[in-house]
Amino acid sequence: MSxxxxxxxxxxxxxxxxxxxxxxxxxxxxxxxxxxxEDGSGDVLMVANMNVEALALTLQTNIAHYWSRSRxxxxxxxETSGELQELVELRTDCDQDCLVMVVRQTGRxxxxxxxxxxxxYRRVANKDGVVGLQDLGMPVLFNPQDIYGK
Amino acid sequence: MSxxxxxxxxxxxxxxxxxxxxxxxxxxxxxxxxxxxEDGSGDVLMVANMNVEALALTLQTNIAHYWSRSRxxxxxxxETSGELQELVELRTDCDQDCLVMVVRQTGRxxxxxxxxxxxxYRRVANKDGVVGLQDLGMPVLFNPQDIYGK
Numbered sequence: 377m378s379x380x381x382x383x384x385x386x387x388x389x390x391x392x393x394x395x396x397x398x399x400x401x402x403x404x405x406x407x408x409x410x411x412x413x414e415d416g417s418g419d420v421l422m423v424a425n426m427n428v429e430a431l432a433l434t435l436q437t438n439i440a441h442y443w444s445r446s447r448x449x450x451x452x453x454x455e456t457s458g459e460l461q462e463l464v465e466l467r468t469d470c471d472q473d474c475l476v477m478v479v480r481q482t483g484r485x486x487x488x489x490x491x492x493x494x495x496x497y498r499r500v501a502n503k504d505g506v507v508g509l510q511d512l513g514m515p516v517l518f519n520p521q522d523i524y525g526k
Numbered sequence: 527m528s529x530x531x532x533x534x535x536x537x538x539x540x541x542x543x544x545x546x547x548x549x550x551x552x553x554x555x556x557x558x559x560x561x562x563x564e565d566g567s568g569d570v571l572m573v574a575n576m577n578v579e580a581l582a583l584t585l586q587t588n589i590a591h592y593w594s595r596s597r598x599x600x601x602x603x604x605e606t607s608g609e610l611q612e613l614v615e616l617r618t619d620c621d622q623d624c625l626v627m628v629v630r631q632t633g634r635x636x637x638x639x640x641x642x643x644x645x646x647y648r649r650v651a652n653k654d655g656v657v658g659l660q661d662l663g664m665p666v667l668f669n670p671q672d673i674y675g676k
Contacts, residue, residue: 396658396661398650418567419568435650469573470647476646488620495624496618497617505529507529507585
């Protein structure tokens, strides 16, 4: 049996922002943005989306599930790579249209498909109006070719 | 003179993911998601959007600017409340369609319009299939009515 969530349209502004009813506000595509952070360090690992089914599966199984916009399918993170994410805590923001998910990253500790711990491995540098990227030197924990064959 | 950014369509997959060219991928509405985190603690303060102008203004002034979808206008965060955010570091993710922005939160230290440090002040709790929200007890640092008059 799938979990059900309240419809935000059924709640007033005060109830959405200060209340105890979870009424996730999915966008026009039925998706909500999720910021996944590492338990302990609080480092941002990745940002992805959930639809209502992925959100329910995550809460029911305590394993992170997302919606893959490219594959148009439920995406059990780590199903291919072994890098499953165990749910520690889920938080909602003031207007309930965004989530922060605290996880324990299993496997080799790489949330990013490039093999790095985090997707945010480059800094934007603005030097006198010339903007470029600088690699932060995050270790590559697995070879994507070995896992994804490309 | 506004900063200009590369067009992601001009780059191949490898250059987008591993290169030194910053080519932010704005969505169909011309927006990119930004996760704003506090310098030092790494705590997620808020999630918002930038358009190309807000991104350029942020990099040029070192003060966070967003795009307000509700007001349809550039939103210099803290202009009304005094809670300006000073840019410490901007990071992009692997496919350059999301940013993490590390900031020093000025003023009373409240990024959320409810007066709290972070917008993520409630936890989603699943107790035997009944899902609700629990307040994490984050202090309210200003009274929104005093600032926004509502």
